[in-house]
Amino acid sequence: ALQNKVALVTGSTSGIGLEVATVLARNGANIVLNGFCDPKEIDNIQVRLKRKYEVDIHYVGGDLTKRNDVNTLCQKVDSLCPNGLDILVNNAGFQHVSRIEDFPLEKWDELLAILLTAPFLLTQHFISRLKNKGWGRIINIASMHGLRASPNKAAYVSAKHGVLGLTKVIALETASTGVTCNAVCPGYVDTPIYRKQLERKALDEGCDLETAKKKFLQPVHPTLEVITSEQVAELVLFLCSRAADQMTGSVLTMDGGWSAR
Ligand code: NAD
Structure with missing residues (x-):
């Protein structure tokens, strides 16, 4: 059902992102992979997905804590995909655990940059083309730490709370254009x-x-x-379907009941 669509999945060389890329490819989408990985392994992923699903699989690297790299990623996606992007999945991320007294400012900056600023910059770049096309999906892989806190995760928890706010603003600014923006909040995957x-x-x-x-x-x-990565990826796929046309600005938990407590 996603034939002729192009999806950029950030941080798709492992974990949840790789599974999202796989499930979207299985459903016919062409994929732009991103993330750190040794070149041989990236080749393997590209060849495997291309053969299995007969879709285009590109790879564009870049360190998404760096604004220049985010800009370069945008330019490269534009030149690789002349018809433009259809699906943006903001997934890349990492964690740093430290109590506030010892939390390195550098780690704070990097985590805010990758988890909050990169999704903003990527959205800023692609949003007008998505609106003009009259269809688009922006899906932010947040976390239950967007809704609940844990000690020693100040930057991660702050950024994940922030990206839920960003999700809602994007949803309002794209409402009635055919573009939706939602956030997925997994518990432990x-x-x-x-x-x-x-x-x-x-x-x-x-x-x-x-x-x-x-x-x-x-x-x-x-x-x-x-939770398995496949389960998160299937939820992302659902958000790309017509059944989810009227879901926007939603914060979807998949958390083994965590938020019911
Ligand atoms: P992972 O470590 O398996 O994958 C992270 C991906 O991001 C990799 O492809 C990695 O190369 C990429 N990445 C890391 N730093 C990068 C950088 N500076 N620039 C570009 N790419 C970079 O992690 P995961 O568990 O699959 O996490 C994916 C997302 O899901 C993250 O946003 C994470 O916060 C979120 N999440 C994970 C869990 C969990 O339990 N694993 C739970 C909730 C939310």
Whole structure:
């Protein structure tokens, strides 16, 4: 259903972003990948997705904490895709954990830049063309940390709260143009970072991984289960469908019941 559409997924060389790119490609979208990765691995991803889904898969690198790189990414997407972008998924991100007293200003700046300023700049660049086309999707991968706080994550929590505000403004400014903007707020997703935390928990508690998982998730996910990248990607796909035409400015949680507490 996404044939002839072009999607830029930032941070799509691993984790949630790679799964979003895969699910959109499976549904016929041409993809622009972005993110850090060694060139061989990027080649592998491109070849695999192209062969399997017969869509165009481009890769444009760049460090999205840097404004110049964001601008270059915009220019390169424009020259790669003469008919312009249709779907923008702002996903790239990372975490820095430190109490406020010790939080390096440099990390604060980088996290605000990648999680909040880059989605703003990318939207600013692509918004008028999306409006002119009369169809478009801007999807921000926020986090449950856009709605809830945890200690020692000042920059991440602040930026994720911020991107929910940005989502709502974009939704209002694009309302009635055929463009929608929504945010997805996952709880804990099964990624290498989560697995590392789990292994540490198992070591600390002297228990097996299954027990460590329940103990780790108990304070956050009442379901005691972790979310998969595929589940997040399927929600993004839904937001790209006609069924979601009237969803805009929404903040969608996928959180194992976290926000119901
Ligand atoms: P990940 O580490 O697997 O992937 C992050 C991607 O961003 C990679 O492609 C990486 O190369 C890219 N990236 C990192 N720094 C970059 C930079 N400076 N410039 C360009 N690209 C950069 O992480 P993930 O868990 O898949 O996270 C993806 C998004 O989902 C993030 O915004 C994260 O905050 C959010 N999220 C993750 C979880 C979780 O539990 N994993 C939960 C909620 C929200």
